[in-house]
Amino acid sequence: MGLIVQKFGGTSVASADKIHGAARRAISAQQKGHQVCVVVSAMGDTTDDLIDLAKQVCAHNGKEFPPPKREMDQLLVTGEQITIALMAMAIQAQGHQAISFTGGQIGLVTDNAFSKARIQSINKQRIYQELDQGKIVIIAGFQGITPDGDVTTLGRGGSNATLVAIGAVLKADCCENFTDVDGIYTADPRIVPNARKIAKISYDEMLELSGLGASVLQTRAVEFAKKYNVPLHVRNSSNDNEGTWIVSETTNMEHIVVSGAALKKDLIRVTVKNVPDQPGIAARIFGDIASANIVVDDIIQTISDDNTANISFTVEHGDLHDIKPAVEKLTKQLGGKTIAIFNSDLAKVSVVGVGMRTHTGVAQRMFKALADAKINIQNISTSEIKISCIINKTDGPKALQLVHDAFELEKAK
Ligand code: ADP
Ligand code: ASP
Ligand code: MG
Numbered sequence: 329m330g331l332i333v334q335k336f337g338g339t340s341v342a343s344a345d346k347i348h349g350a351a352r353r354a355i356s357a358q359q360k361g362h363q364v365c366v367v368v369s370a371m372g373d374t375t376d377d378l379i380d381l382a383k384q385v386c387a388h389n390g391k392e393f394p395p396p397k398r399e400m401d402q403l404l405v406t407g408e409q410i411t412i413a414l415m416a417m418a419i420q421a422q423g424h425q426a427i428s429f430t431g432g433q434i435g436l437v438t439d440n441a442f443s444k445a446r447i448q449s450i451n452k453q454r455i456y457q458e459l460d461q462g463k464i465v466i467i468a469g470f471q472g473i474t475p476d477g478d479v480t481t482l483g484r485g486g487s488n489a490t491l492v493a494i495g496a497v498l499k500a501d502c503c504e505n506f507t508d509v510d511g512i513y514t515a516d517p518r519i520v521p522n523a524r525k526i527a528k529i530s531y532d533e534m535l536e537l538s539g540l541g542a543s544v545l546q547t548r549a550v551e552f553a554k555k556y557n558v559p560l561h562v563r564n565s566s567n568d569n570e571g572t573w574i575v576s577e578t579t580n581m582e583h584i585v586v587s588g589a590a591l592k593k594d595l596i597r598v599t600v601k602n603v604p605d606q607p608g609i610a611a612r613i614f615g616d617i618a619s620a621n622i623v624v625d626d627i628i629q630t631i632s633d634d635n636t637a638n639i640s641f642t643v644e645h646g647d648l649h650d651i652k653p654a655v656e657k658l659t660k661q662l663g664g665k666t667i668a669i670f671n672s673d674l675a676k677v678s679v680v681g682v683g684m685r686t687h688t689g690v691a692q693r694m695f696k697a698l699a700d701a702k703i704n705i706q707n708i709s710t711s712e713i714k715i716s717c718i719i720n721k722t723d724g725p726k727a728l729q730l731v732h733d734a735f736e737l738e739k740a741k
Contacts, residue, residue: 329361330501331459335368335469335491339508340565341411342372344418350506350565351418351426354464358424362501363459365494367469368415369487370407375470378403394649397442401471401481405430408468408487415466426464429454431471431479436490438472438480444621445472445480446548447489450497467494484646488549496556503558505545506565511572512537512544514737515589519725522738526587527570530577533587533680536714540678541592550574577682585683585690586735591728592676594645594721597626598655602636602665613639613658620654622647626676626709626718636665642718645672674706675724677731678716691715697734703727 334357336350350366358364369375382395382403412428419426431438435451458465469487472480482489488505495503512534513523529537531554538547544562553560553574563571581587603609610629617624627641643651648670655668677698684690691708694715698705703726707718719727732738 329363331363331365331498332357332502332504333365333367333491333495333498333500334504334506335487336366336415336565337487337505337507338369338372338374340506341368341415344414346565347371347411347414347418348422351415351422353506353565354426355419355422355424358464365455365459365465365467365498365500366415367467367487367491367494368408368411369469370404371411371414374407374410375404375484378407398478401442401445401479404481405468405471405479408470412466412468419464419466424464425462426466427458428466428468430468431490432473432477434467436467436472436493437475438482440474440476440478440480441621442478442480444483445474447472447482447493450493452497455494455498483546483548485543485546485549488546489552492549492552492556492558492560495558495560496552500558503553503560505560505562507544507562508564508566509544510564510567510569511562512542512574512588514587515728515732516542516544516591519591520589520729520732523732524738524740526572528573528575528581529587530581530682531574532577532713533581533682534574536678536680536711537588537590540590540676540680540714540716542588542590545574582683582686584681584741585687586679586681586737587683588681589677589679589728589731589735589737591678591724592644593724594672595642595674595676595718596645596648596651597640597642597671597674597718598651599638599640599669599671600655600659601638601667601669602632603639603662604664604666605631605635605637609637609662610639613655616654616658617651620650622651622654626707626716628707642674642676648672673721674718675721675727676716676718677724677727678714679731679735680714682713684713684715693734694731697730698727701726701730703730
């Protein structure tokens, strides 16, 4: 029998009872003959609560300081640290052997991009040693350590990345992502009640869906799973239903034109106006932003008659703290009439499907569904397997439902 890595998300370890439930699943996998590693998230809303607490402390003397990133990571890793210890205790209380590790203790080394660190290496020897002694190995998700010994976090939802990275280095037979829904649905089932659970989805489609707002899996985790061909099973921690398998694309996936729809709920458009229309300016703007580790999307450049350009792009609302100083520094350096404008309250609705490569008419159907409901499309972007529309934030949930209905995603294909 092989090796299984299981990951339990926040809701799946939110109480002592739930931790015991997760422990039972790990023990049962071991009793079937597998070696078992378990990655855990912080309990319930712990990470959100810690972030709120940090904000409260950083609001001082009538001013709001953005919490320093190194210290924020130092704070947030404590959430997962609580769960690993409790999970190891639960397994031992049920009469089985377990040992818990922080990211640092298994040498999960990252770069030093606090709050969005990337995994560089994992020392598997310690994990193998414990597995070989018959223990279930519990690993804190979402965290790592820099070569200098500072703790880091891997971005929100980062326990998914830990799961897949551990699965990849240990060459696991399977990674099971236990969460609070039955699998990947055609849209977020909390927004679209008639969304349908998908049995199988390709890495590429999942990559797009995650990047476009399906927060059930972190994008980086899917990237990793694809790169190392790790089979990923997303399932519900509170039942035994078969979940969704995320796998390499197969030819019969192409007959499904649209597999799913997704919503990014809270975006900001940044417009840098009156930029000198010269070679190298865009590289400079986006170079500065990339070095602040901010992901930009939906880039548009328009040229005016007076040899200046307007460059606009969207970023996630959560990046506002970082993007504002980066852009303002740049407009100062460019001087002249260059100014930056920040528009919040935007959302992005998207449809995704590998079948779009070979079928036409998808865009028209999507635009018509939105137009019929008088939802204004502010920008459109496409790739081989997706179409996205920027709309007002308040139209977001309705637009997701409309697009879902327009492609009849609730019906099995
Ligand atoms: P966990 O704490 O287990 O990591 P998350 O809250 O991060 O769980 O992710 C699960 C949630 O993702 C679901 O409750 C659901 O609301 C949301 N979600 C968004 N898009 C989808 C989708 N397409 N399919 C399933 N769940 C989705
Ligand atoms: N606890 C972290 C978060 O809430 C990591 C995770 O749950 O995956 O983002
Ligand atoms: Mg999550």
